Amino acid sequence: MGVRATAVALIIAVLGSVALTGVLAKEQLVDHEFYSKRALEQQTTDSAISAKRGSILDCNGVVLAQSATVWDIVIDPSAIEDDSKRAELASGLAEILELDFETVYAQTKKNNRYERIKRRVEMATAERVREFVAQNKITCVTFEENSKRYYPYGNFASHIIGFTGSDNQGLEGVEAYYDGYLRGTDGRVMSSRNTLTGELTSKYETRIEPIDGYDVYLTLIQGVQNFCEKHLKWGVERARASEGGCAIVMNVKTGAVLGMAVYPDYDLNSPYEITDEAVLEELSKLEGEEYDDLRRRTLTAMWNNKAVTSTYDPGSVFKMFTMSMALEEGVVNLNSTFYCSGGVTVADRKIGCWYTAGHGSETLTQILENSCNPGFIKVSSLLGVTKFCEYVKAFGFLGKTGIDISGESAGVFFDPKTMGAVELAVASFGQTFTVSPLQVITAICAVANGGYLVQPHILGKVVDSEGKTIEAAQTVVRRQVISNETSKTVCKMLESVVTNGTGKNAYVAGYRVGGKTGTSQKIQKQNETGRDDLRIASFAAIAPADDPQIAVLVMIDEPNTANRGGSACAAPVVAKILEDALPYLGVEPSYTEKELAKLDKTVPDTVGFAVSEAKKTVTDAGFTCKVLGDGERVIEQMPRYGDTIPAKGQVVLVTEGAELETVKVPDLMDMTSREANAALTNAGLNIRVKGTDVGKNNATVNSQSVAPGTEVPMGTVISVTFVHYDQVQ
């Protein structure tokens, strides 16, 4: 019996104890790190204090993207006592947050401590939840601070600005590229969590303050961007282009992007929404992987900034560069002559001119005006492969421009070693190699600004939350490609293209515009599809031609109209952009008398008409109109029927029971044409411009047909004579 009791005592007191000590040694000593790390993870809350993301602004400080504080609503299901409380909470939250009751109710029943009910609830809604929670003495709801990105202009500059993801990280555009500046540094609060009382044990709390993100100012100008978008849309729709298009406006001297539009665009506030109905219909037929795949492809294409990422054959736009090279190298001069018979044979290969009848005998300027292929084949043959390739490289076509936008492409060019005569001939007019629209406009800037290849950029400056400038963009000149002189000559030739040649559609009254058309075949896609009518219509312009400030490139991808050329599809878009953008940028128009005559229009007859009809007649004729009195019919008009006044002039319509008011004529002496126009328009009068010098810059008023201070009927036409004093100075 003693032996047996001793055995039991040994088993319990020695064997059992030793065994358990062994188990504990393993857990406490060997696996200590493992367990304590995991325990600490659950015991401490490490909550981030989100830094406020910086805003994105245009160069004048117009806010294009902004963050606001919002709240994530989170519940702790384990802290809810019973089902009736659950139902009460779920119905309250579902109602305020506009969610499905069943979903929320299911969340309240979950067996965990953290359920996010809704993300990014706006302040007002979050306040309602707070009230509801307070009224019903609910303790399991917490509000986690978060932020939401707002894009006040929706689709505006969507491809430039880009958008952010669910964690406020930049995903596209400037939001992605400058994420480092915009994001800021999140702060943190680390504390031990007490799940019984919900209190934080403050002795373990560590707080690191967040650093707010910087504001990023772009070089973009809201107005210019607007013009680009508006007119590009018009151009794409007009050309019924299946692949949309893009338009870029750049400061030729600094390389600053003033506007960059891509169409179709998308709404930055809902970047995942597909609006293309054809795609939507196709999507509705698909499911599973196929659905996801198409959706993903559609979205990727929609977000793609094709102005920067796509490449195409530049086509005849490239002729301005071939021209620049030849002039710079001195292999041609303005007196050189050429002959176009409609085609030319290079190394046994016949290459036609677009004008198959042939341009006949041409000057150097004329081959550009006519966009004559044989002419440029000749020019390039004079240059030779080596020089040609050197310049292609110097103009920046072999590498990326270095713009601060992600995904830039650089196109594909020949290897100079294997480039033969045929390749050179075709390349001289921009075929069989590819470049990006951005590379083209950057090279145009070099042609226009005196020969300097600058690095294009979209960032203006970076400013911290206290207003201190962290970084400011500087003009980066990469090299001088051509001389000042060559630059001037080519600009003049480009102006001639618009005045006399294939670029007439880009003509803008009051401004000297230079430009070049381009029509290129989408060779690769044609090969893939077996079609031969896929084109890219483009037009590149500089303005004013005598002192270039801006360059514009418009590209219309796959027009479906009868004429798919750059002249028909792209040039009018450029004209519209320039017409709006130049005055907006403060470039004064200077009309020639011929232009002014064209601008004057004859006032139609409206006397006796019903008011609505009269109004329509006047506005259709291109005038603005002002109605005096509230009668039904027009009894008198000013200016009278048959008078000629400038377009957009004001016609005053007097209705029954009203009388023609009189106004005082202002003093216009020494005013510029713009100022005089503005003064008269404000007074309710019309201007008629006279004088031979009127087309020149700095021309001022020398005399006016009615003396200042005279009372005349509203709408009267005042003739104003301008004189230019250049010769005196």
Add this chain to the structure above:
Amino acid sequence: MGTSAVANNAKVNKAKLPPLDMPFLVLVILVLISGLVMLFSASYAAGLSDEGDSMYYIKRQLFAAVIGVIAMFVASRFNYRLYRRLSWVIAGISVLLLIAVYPFGVKVNGARRWLSIGVRFQPSEIAKIGVILLLAYFITYYYDKINDFRYGIGIPLGSALFFAGLVLFEPHLSGAILIGIIGIVMIFVGGANWKHLLICIVIIALLFGLMAVTTGYMNSRIKAWLDPWSSPRDDGYQIIQSLYAIGSGGLMGLGLGNSQQKYGYLPEAHNDYIFSVACEELGFIGAVVIILLFALLVWRGFRIALKAEDKFGCLICVGIMTQVGAQTLLNIAVVSNAIPSTGISLPFFSYGGTSLVLLLLEMGVVLNISRYSNTEKG
């Protein structure tokens, strides 16, 4: 041994009691104090959250401890030989209480283990004492027929299993196991044919194993034991939290009172899982010290049993010390996930007033037995 010895000792009792075993008393007091200190720490957070008073549990436990110490003192002076006559009565009462649990028991977590008559207690606690006394009685009563299977094993094992069965179907698995272990150990130490006993144990173990795999309740516990991380939110939750507590203690522990797991992560931190909190706060060193204290207590208790004046006292002592030792081992094995979870408390540490009072009372019985130790023995 017989009535004469009882009368003889009664006389001595009236005169002057022999001294009790001082080392055992010291060990009991040490374990009790450690238990109370740990309970204070472990129940601090739960008290605040459950009852709004962080001292809620410790106040009650201290009260029970005072009652228990008095009970121990009284029992240490109450001649244990008198239990021979009382054993039927106590066993009878405990059977009645166990049966009463079925209609009148208070249901907690799906099991009827509690009775509430003024105080709330588990009849299975009393049943342990009942079994110990009854078996000590049977074994000594049929000692001359000990090699007869019916008397040596059949009657004592049958009655132990009867008690265990009543407890098992409350259901209170750990209580039943404990009663089974106490019974088997007492029969074994009592001198029964060990081969027969071994066969019985094997049969019982097989039946038990069959039950384990057929009932879902136990099945899920075994699964949680083998891989707690397969269900970290339900079946595995408690054991994972316990391991976090034990593991984060390391060698030296976080310091007394510094457990983080007791703040709502570890369920029953002041009850079955109090040892995990001790491990977290006191580290491996603290845990070993506690185990050592229990081991010494059990060792000393068995020493008292070996030196007991008669077989009856010896068996009671063995029963009580087996109860304390086995319960301790099972508890620590459960919280450290060495065996599947059974829901067993740690003697002297876990919260529970009646349990503590009864334990101290049992310690008093052992102390009383120690008074009549035969120093030439053992």
